[in-house]
Amino acid sequence: MTNNYLEAWSNCLEIIKDNVSLQSFKTWFEPIRPVKLQNSVLTIQVPSQFFYEWLEEHYITLLRKTIKKELGAEGKLEYSIVMENGTSNSKPYTVKIPTTNRQALKNDPVSVPLDVNKDHPIKNPFIIPGLKKIHIDSQLNPNYSFDSFIEGDCNRLARSAGYAVAKNPGGTAFNPLLVYGGVGLGKTHLVHSIGIEIKNQHPNKTVLYVSSEKFTHQFIDAVRNNNQNDFIHFYQMIDVLIIDDVQFFSGKEKTQDVFFHIFNHLHQTGKQLILTSDKAPVEMQGMEQRLLSRFKWGLSADLQSPSLETRIAILENKMYNEGLELPKEVVEYLAYSITTNIRELEGALISLLAQSSLNKKAITLELAKQMIDKFVKNTAREVSIDYIQKVVCDYFDLPIELLKSKTRKREVVQARQIAMFFAKRMTKSSLANIGMHCGGKDHATVLHACKTVNNLIDTDKRFRTYIDELEKKISIQ
Structure with a gap:
């Protein structure tokens, strides 16, 4: 048994590493810092109350056995929880909680109090100041429900995670849930759907949707009117906070700072955060690292172009x-x-x-x-390979599956070559991509197909008629 707290925790980590997945180890154990070892009690520092609760709920048996093995039968574990209050100039403070007494958590002031005077109600930036929490308008669009959100391979992960969050807000590993993807792929629709479902299943939960732009403007107004505390306290009351387009916080240091503290408070008190962005956290520029690290705590799910x-x-x-x-x-x-x-x-x-x-x-x-x-003049002007294949198959009365198959039947091979010819001529796709769409052919096969079609156009009048008629059908010029 060692008396050195660094060595003791290092030995514990070696045991833990063999009993959990690599991802779990990196997420839940690497951020822990040993503080001291005194009288067979090892004190470790964890980043937040949420972090502590997760360890207690999922790894308490493993931790207890590991500590006993390393420190002996009298070995115990204490947590030092780093907390920050709701202001930007405060220093972190710690709270010690013995792992053998979970009730101690409830008796220690580990969460940031709202500190609100009942005679001075919190101002609600969305409605008339002074209304009670239950009257907060969620700002959700009732048309954006799960019923109208079409599921496909492009969004299945994000939709499934969103539905899990809706059933148990704040109680899953998906906190925060960050949905990211390009313009017009359904990010806003999905987060509204989650909010609506939470309202349906948990009517007592306070749900709020707000764009990052509106959040920023409200904060600026709060600074101008010298009521920043009311602004912070209002957002700390929310049970489920949905922020759309968080990438627009980029470069706005003060807004990022106040959102950081709101985020921390909500996360540490078991509230649900749902965010959207046009890019993954790792690609966001102009964002504070401490905020980006929190974006990565839960699940980042992307939305891709629909099939x-x-x-x-x-x-x-x-x-x-x-x-x-x-x-x-x-x-x-x-x-x-x-x-x-x-x-x-x-x-x-x-x-x-x-x-x-x-x-x-x-x-x-x-x-x-x-x-x-x-x-489409100023957007996706280009015709797609899929559409070319459809027109060619309709023209020759062939199933599209046959065109993409390995068959060497003459009429199928000819239709396939014509589809490759038009795909090369009318799209910007690479030869490899065209070949992949046409049954997994390589680029040499596509080049050969184009050469064959050009030769037939020059030598076969009937074939040239096929090409002219197909070009008219395919063309969107």
Whole structure:
């Protein structure tokens, strides 16, 4: 048995490392710092109350056995919990809690008190000052529910994590839950869905959605009016805080500082934080490291561009909710043409309906092509490989699965070569990417296909007719 606290904790870590996963070890044990060893009592410092509670809930048996093995039968463990109060100029203080007496946690002032005088109610930056907590408007959009959020491979992880949070806010490992991804992929929709579901399942919880821009403006107003404490106290009352587009805190040091303390208080008191960003924490610039490290505490789930099937499902869901009917070929054309942005996809559908209504024209594929030509002019102008394959398969009456298969039947090979030819000519995709879309072929096969098609255009009049007709069908010029 050693009397050196550094050596004692190092020996404990060696035992713990063999009994937990590498990720768990890095997350929950590497941040711990040994403080002292006195009378067979090892004191360790942990970053927060939440951290302490997690260790007690998930690793108490392992810790107890490890301490007994290292320090003997009389060995005990004490925690020194680093806390910060709700102001920016305070120094951290510590609270000692014996691991054998969890009740001690409730008796120590480890959480930051609101320190509110009942005669001076907290000002609510969203509504008339003085209203009670229960009257806080959640700022959630009722149209953004889980029912209208279409699940696909592009968002399955984020949606599943969001639903788990909705069932048990503040009680899962997904705290904070950070949802990130490009513009128009459904981040805002998803976090509204989580908030709405929490309100449905936990009506006593106070849920608040706020954009980072509004949060910043409220803070600036609070500084100007010298009521920063009211601003901080208001946000410390929230049970589930949803902040949209946290990347806009970049470069705003004072806003980051006040959000850091609000974040800490909510996290340490078991409240749920849900954040969105256009990029992963590791890619955020101009953000304080202590804030970024907290963003990484929970789960960072990305939203990717939706697949063709998901895009079609999104359009069909929108049509169902609006009581609309469109020809299948038009729906497919929209889904094939706009590939990266759900917001643009739904916008294209609305524009098409407006064009039809204003001009008293039936919704046809031709009208859709004309509308897409204008709608996509400044965005994703390029036709997709998927759409080229669909048009070619429809033209030759072949299942698209057959075109992507390994079959060497003459008519399938020819259709596949034509699809490769148009993909190289009408998209910016690499030869390797085109080959991958066409049944996993390599770039040499794509080059050979293009050469074969060019030769047939020059020598076969009937084949040249095929190409001319297909070009008209595919083209969105």
